[in-house]
């Protein structure tokens with residue numbers, strides 16, 4: 121797909137194609153799903169060659185208090201304040217709430233980002249949760265089976281009680297969707313509230329011993345593992361048909 125070449129979003133790419141401005145190997149293309157081999161084909165916009173942009177992947181340990189957005193009209197800190205030294209433009213893969221901390225992937229690879237966030241690919245996201253009250257066994261079972269939220273029932277989740285303190289339960293919860301404030305709303309649906317929420321993993325990639333507020337490049341192996349995780353999930357459920365990434 122043309123958006124692999126960078127220079128704009130998928131929406132831009134569709135507009136350019138609709139306007140007949142994009143050619144592949146000299147032939148104007150008319151469909152946004154036109155297959156392009158990044159390493160072999162010559163793609164032009166208004167006759168000027170587009171070069172495939174290098175894909176880049178960062179893992180940030182987002183602290184609480186930072187917004188997952190580019191700019192905040194109220195001037196609050198955003199994740200871009202933490203990655204100011206990264207030269208390439210990257211965007212966050214999904215969102216973490218302001219008060220949630222933990223693993224956030226930032227990339228310019230729109231295709232992988234879409235797979236990691238589209239629930240059809242069922243890529244697991246793992247969170248540590250501290251609740252505002254001790255949860256009983258029935259509440260934990262409900263979370264496992266799925267609870268009904270205002271936007272519909274959740275899929276079953278993997279839930280482990282790690283321990284209880286006098287006033288809280290500490291849980292690990294693994295979900296494969298990524299709805300707005302989903303974990304917080306799930307905990308509310310079973311009668312409590314979230315005191316603290318940390319994302320520790322996306323698929324096989326874990327936050328490990330990265331310092332809070334720090335970021336690093338994902339290794340090639342981690343990127344490969346993420347691609348595999350997205351593919352494995354995609355096969356187990358029918359999703360909108362799309363080309364497989366040949367890279």
Ligand code: URA
Pocket residue numbers: 215216217218220300301302303304305317
């Ligand atoms: N679920 C939430 O409630 N918040 C997040 O930031 C992520 C998952």
